[in-house]
Amino acid sequence: VSGGEAGAVTCTLTVMCGGNTETFTTLQPVLNAYAKQATLLGKHGQGQRCKMVNQICIAGILQGLSEALTLAEKASLDVALVVDTLKHGAAGSWQMENRAETMANDQFDFGFAINLMRKDLGICLDEAKRYQLQLPLTSQVDRDYQILQQHGLGHMDTSILIKANAIKSV
Template identity: 55%
Template structure:
């Protein structure tokens, strides 16, 4: 491909995503707040590293970001050393951060004022999806811009869909988190019920996973849940960050989310148990505590 791109944020998702781009033939320059991780990435994949987001973005056709939250994405995009300051006219910033629709619209307007382009494009699939290049990407923005960057995103995604104007990707990711919260709680309750009823929970899942109860969470998490193994996957702390954004948006648009609000409080209980870094499937540990 030989496109010059930048990737800002080398967490558990961004590190392998940037690696896929470099291996696909892009010329990748990375930035991470921890220079040690950026140096390790460079050593592993053979790309370049920069000391500021602005430096990473200079000359890039596409700048990818994957950081923590609204404040983090503002920090790496705006200001004297932000990515926007280093980007050339008509370059595109693709933000894979799970953040608010509000910040997506804000950055889209700022990009336009600088004759740049912006897509909000949060992802689903977790660390395994990033490492295996099979993420799902939900995008918001202009269709022409989306069509331009989609072939590049395909190097780490199995599905990428434009949902509508700026902010639509973040809103779709909120729906994703709403659905996951309810599914995991239901699975936790079902497994807990099965064990208390004296059933072999493994056999139960083997049966019901062939029917209407089947889900990704059931297929991929029931074994570790029954083993009490939660030191992997998508952390409870991250899920609570996401659900806070969801509940704030729900309040703004007057959408009732009683189950989501309840599960959010259950995750608060898990945090109080010391499980902030546990996988979201640790809702079962909360039930077993009672």
């Protein structure tokens, strides 16, 4: 499932399923009651693998957004104006729309916790090993989240990734 608490409240979750078609079809009305999208991705386990791909995408987007907002601030750009401009173009994303402002304002006490994301990224990295894949960005983000956890921030939203470089510089 993707979409977090807000998606659950507004019934806009994305559900990634694995299993047989008959069971999925039977459950479709239930899934549609709380999801905007429910997809059968194949056999048992394929929904979990899709969730792994989702988490890798989120990690990468948050890393890029963290770097971009840091540069915008250091370059004396109006961060709110930059975000308002970029969210309508190719750089726009759910993370930019819903987290950029809170990232710029140092608000991280809500949302999807680092502790949960590290669990997910660990699963992703383990799965990648099964295929002899290296995931350098995922590995770096996982290390940065580990540093944030070591500073007692594991309960904070994953968007606090923007603070990792400052902590590493100390």
